[in-house]
Amino acid sequence: MGGIAYLVGMSKALPHPGPEAIDLSAVLDALRDPIRRAIVLMVAEEGERRCSSFLHCTTKTNLTYHVARLREAGVVRVRVEGPARIVSLRRAELDARFPGLLDAVLAGTRQDPPLARLVETA
């Protein structure tokens, strides 16, 4: 069964909005949640990360939900590699579409002591 899940995982490309379809309401909605902002900050600082590396932030179910919200809004890209999901920031596309927005949100997130601690302990 692990083998089947592995194969299914391999073949499944998750849907992402194209660069022109990234919507400001959806991006702000995705970023309004502090856990999602912490995830974005960690990915921003390290290029890409396994989804499982965020498990110190919240439960697995919540994490799956939060990463899906970020992906559907166009904030992150999620790649399926066998059983792992690799998360990266769509920085160039976001910066092109909404200049300055991501940096302002990341700076605000860094100022928040509980969130900054989540990122440090990652």
Add this chain to the structure above:
Amino acid sequence: MGGIAYLVGMSKALPHPGPEAIDLSAVLDALRDPIRRAIVLMVAEEGERRCSSFLHCTTKTNLTYHVARLREAGVVRVRVEGPARIVSLRRAELDARFPGLLDAVLAGTRQDPPLARLVETA
């Protein structure tokens, strides 16, 4: 009864978060709604406006709700003057707390044709 409402209106100062209490999650939550972004853009361009001048955007009930959401998040200041509510942007406080955020969101809102039209017809 109109007279009583007038007097009550006069004496009522609406609650606003102090500059240090403005929270990023609350600000992003307030700004994720397109009607609220249109209101913020109109106030940004004109300094201050009567709440009733936004009635072309939505119904009166919705407008009351949206302006309250913006006020509670610390995005706008609302002053009661007799029967009127005067809305202004807390730009300096927002810019000090989250540099670049408001400008990025306003620029993104200006790019959105339906919202830009709402602002033009104001």
